[in-house]
Amino acid sequence: MPELPEVAGLRAFLEAKLRGAAVAKVQITSFAVLKTADPPYSALEGRTVVGVQRFGKFLALDTAGVHFVFHLAKAGWLRYTENPSPAPLRLGSSPIAARVAFSAPGSAVSDGGPAKMAFDLTEAGSKKSLAVYVVRDPQEVPGIASLGPDPLTPDFTREVFEGILAASQQIKGLLRSQSVVAGIGNAYSDEILHAARISPFAIAKTLDGGSRDRLFAAIGSVLGEAVDSAVGKVPGELKDGKRSAMRVHGRTGQPCPVCGDTVHEVSFADTALQYCPNCQTNGKILADRRTSRFLK
Template sequence: MPESPEVQALAEEVGARLAGRSFADADVLEFRVQKTRARPLSSLVGERVDRVERHGKLLDVAFANGAHLVVSLGRHGWARWGGADAPESTDASEKTDASETTGALEPASAPTAPDPAEPPPPALAALTFDDGSTLELTDAGGWVSLGCWVVDDPHDVPAVAKLGPDPADPAYDRDDFDRAFGTRRKQVKAVLQEQESIAGIGNAYSDEILHAARVSPVVHAAALDDDERDRLFAATVEVVREAIAARRGIRIADLKAAKVAAMRVHGRAGDACPRCGDEIRDFTFASTTAQYSPTCQTGGEVLPLRDGGD
């Protein structure tokens, strides 16, 4: 699932290329991606792009007439340049959810090389602009998770309206963090991924944050002591902001591979923890696979493979 650092880099590249350009054509190959049927993507033809922004994990293409094209990339969605700018080989970074991470620490390995036998994910919509640029919106999943809305205000999109404070925002502070966690009897990994509480973090970055903070993914927020809360707040801000800085300037075809390469624990089950040397372990959390270091995070306890995620 794309998370805030990669979506921020995507927004910056798309904005730098398309700001000032007019929308020339919309080719929607999968009707289910259009969530505002009364205002299809084609209703924006002729309008000029003003800027491109990010809200949590969502992309917002703002037009000069006040309209917004909001794109939710869902679990397996991404974007790529098409037409003459189409990549020569498959973007291997399109293929993963279980192997993504970053953090306040250095990358663990180089990006995985593309597999030429793996077909590229299908483009469900292609957006063409007056300079010939084509932005393809893809979805590599078995079900359509990509979604597009044409609205007057991005907050008209429910997923944007519900977003909590974003740790990438310079104004994000300890009060925002404490409101999210409070004394809730909910596992901290679940709180980190709860978009209403903290915007932009998913499975990969929550693993990285918890590892950096040396906090168990299954401990309840109410059970955190003051030192653990301090470490978790610091890690939340540092991991997200440093990942955004690290992704900046990487072309969008390479962003997901760069994310995979930067992971310290997420997607690295069986490897040695880069801090303590213990074996990184898997556990299942809310229908996804997550990773942690027993020595660093759970006092040596190996978590059951399957967890309820409460």
């Protein structure tokens, strides 16, 4: 699943490519993906992109009054081209759920000719969760309206952080809750907790002062470094860049780059986490929890 750093990279890429471009055509090939009806998605056509915003894991194309908002979910991705096919898409005929085509920046749709660029929203697998919203204000999207503070903004103060840690909840699940902290998912919560040397099963409110200091610092450093790495990459490079930078997430059985101990995994019904026993749990191997409801 794309998380805050990859979505930040996509935002920067789309901002550079699309600001000033006019929306030439919007095609929705999976009506299940479209979560709104008013305004219609055709209302975007002919409007000029004035900016691209990120809200947690959501991206929003701002066309000065109408916003095209999307969330890539677990298996979604964005595919960009500067040579889009003029052929119309067929409903349900490919992994493409939506396509948005644009004129060149500075030219109007009425100038005629084929679209100069486009992006497709694609989704793999049978479980479809990718979501598109066409709204007048991004705050009309329920998932955006309910977001917690963004950890890379000035709003994420130490006071706000301490309020978050007052919860009687396992820290891994707390970090992943979008209503608590916006943008952190399974991968970066693993990386943050490893950097902070904290067990994923630690209860937030029981963390001591040193653990709190390390966790607050790790949130900023892990996400900040990942964003710095992601910004400037084209969409096709973001996934590999994310995987190559991970220290424990997705590296079960490999040596921890900090201490050399073996990275272990805890599996659940539909996800898994990775951690280093030596760095995070005083050498204790955590039990597998495939039947647990944790993190569902």
